Amino acid sequence: MGHFLLESGHHGDLWLDLERLFLRPRLLQPVTDELATRLQPLQIDAVCGPLVEGAYTGLLVAEKLDVEFIYSERYSRPAQALFPAGYRVPAALRDALRGMRLAIVNDVINAGSAVKGTFTDLQACGANVVAIGALLVLGGAAAEFAGQMNLALVTLAEAPNHLWTVEECPLCAAGVPLEDVSGFAASLRSSIQ
Numbered sequence: 001m002g003h004f005l006l007e008s009g010h011h012g013d014l015w016l017d018l019e020r021l022f023l024r025p026r027l028l029q030p031v032t033d034e035l036a037t038r039l040q041p042l043q044i045d046a047v048c049g050p051l052v053e054g055a056y057t058g059l060l061v062a063e064k065l066d067v068e069f070i071y072s073e074r075y076s077r078p079a080q081a082l083f084p085a086g087y088r089v090p091a092a093l094r095d096a097l098r099g100m101r102l103a104i105v106n107d108v109i110n111a112g113s114a115v116k117g118t119f120t121d122l123q124a125c126g127a128n129v130v131a132i133g134a135l136l137v138l139g140g141a142a143a144e145f146a147g148q149m150n151l152a153l154v155t156l157a158e159a160p161n162h163l164w165t166v167e168e169c170p171l172c173a174a175g176v177p178l179e180d181v182s183g184f185a186a187s188l189r190s191s192i193q
Contacts, residue, residue, distance in 0.1 A: 001013050003171040003172075003178050003179055004178065004179055004181060006111055008085075008111035008113040009080070009081050009084055009166075010111050010163040011163070012110065012162055013171065014110075015179070015181055018053045018108060021053060021056075028060065031135055032060035033060075035061055035155075036060075036064035036065050037064075038133070038154045039133050039154050040065060042131050042154075044103045044130060044131065045068065045102065046062070046069065047062040047065065047104075048069075048104050048118055048122060049069070049104075049106065050071070050074070050115070050118050051073050053107040055071040057135060058071065058104075058106075061103075072087040072088055073088060073089075083116065085113055085114075086121075087114055087117030087120075087121055088117075089121055089125060094125045095125075097122065097125040099127070101130050102122060102128065102129050103130065103133050104118050104122070104131070105133040106135075107134065107136070108137075108138060109137050110163070111141050112142050112145050119145075129151060132145075132146050133154045133155070134154075134155045135156050136158070137153070137155045137157070137158045138158075138160075138161035139162070141163065142155075
């Protein structure tokens, strides 16, 4: 627990450091296999995972389902206070996506920055996104987005979470400084100023 600036531009009191999650993929395979099993009835043609950890999760799920795997890359949209990171599929992969049934698969979804950015770009490619899959969903943003877009939300676990805009953040109001998580907060702050 602390005070964190998230990729979405929101402030939150929970940070999960997931960089070490995939050091031993074999140990994570039982949970990614379970996510694949839950996605299987949707008859998807491909899995798209946002870089970085989402792509690792997506790759293992795609392997289990024996479907194609693609990824989306993060880029900066500095004029945006909320959701300053966009996601796009590399040019070499875009044309093949037209009409394909896809699931966006991520490790953990909080505010949904990576999923929303990836969804928007997949639609621009002509893909038919039918589901969002995640190992863990924090808070209600993913369910709300899935409902708005008429997507299945498939997850192994859910947990409550707090997200605030800068203006609404009670931690800012109380003078609690933002914690620096590996320089992430500083780089995100500079990209949205």
